[in-house]
Amino acid sequence: MIEAVLFDLDGTLLDHAGAAEAAVLAGVAAELPGREFDRDEVLRFWRHLERVEYDRYLAGESTVHQQRRNRAAGLAAHLGLGEWPAERADAWFAGYLRRYERSWRAYPEVPHVVRELGATRRTGVITNGEGDIQRRKLRAVGLDLLVPHTTASAEAGCAKPDPAIFHLACRALGVAPGRAAYVGDRLDVDAQAATEAGLLGIWLDREPSGEGSAVPRVHSLAEVAALLG
Structure with missing residues (x-):
């Protein structure tokens, strides 16, 4: 679950x-x-x-x-x-x-998908960057209330692909790594790193690369809900 x-x-x-x-x-x-x-x-x-x-x-x-x-x-x-x-x-x-x-814009499917997933699960962001500017992005595109918790590397003292930043975010949300999924557009520092940290790592391969992967792959965030069941 x-x-x-x-x-x-x-x-x-x-x-x-x-x-x-x-x-x-x-x-x-x-x-x-x-x-x-x-x-x-x-x-x-x-x-x-x-x-x-x-x-x-x-x-x-x-x-x-x-x-x-x-x-x-x-x-x-x-x-x-x-x-x-x-x-x-x-x-x-x-x-x-x-x-x-x-020029900041959310991808078209994002608000609906995040709202749908957030209706039954806790949601958050893990990002390599400065916390202030990353939260400002979320506010600017109307996602700050849909993903209320942000773990930023500059504040955490560790960055993806370090397992520590994934574990820190899970603790903040009150879930064990094995009960959390992480979705990101980079295979190495996102999906594979999350998998190695004990989460369900999902690779968002928006423009199909043809690259092989042992982790679950989606081409749109709209596919995540079905993947999670």
Whole structure:
């Protein structure tokens, strides 16, 4: 019997990729007025920077501000804009964040699915990130009351895929790991990590990758209720 369902936030409940893409493309267009650029290539490089620098932050190798600065400066160098000083990189990233926040959206099926699951089970979020901004995302898209508990890595002192953050969230909800499910869009740090922590890990593979997996897989959150029975 699954008594609680926990969710990843970015890429699972909130369309982080869509918001980030809109924000970075607008930022690049402002830096290259009147010039054509390869949108797909820019997005691929930005996603690479985000993954590398955010993983370094989670590993304790940089601060949240340093990883943001590194991403802005790295993109500028990639675009041939030269070596940006810290102040220039910080200013660009501040603009990126404003555009990113204006583009926050939940995936279309999310409110209904979370409300349905929450009618019979406790719900919450486990997220690698800063608690304040992650809760602000939930409020902005109207999910804060549907998933009332958020376990954020910056507050927990541990981050996915560490089993400790999953166990901390389960204790907060008053359930044993074996009676909780966790749904996330990354196979490794979400579904597999949750499984190794003793939860029912579910991989949300929104754009079927063809990658093999030993954990349950869904292509939409709308499939989770049926999976849980």
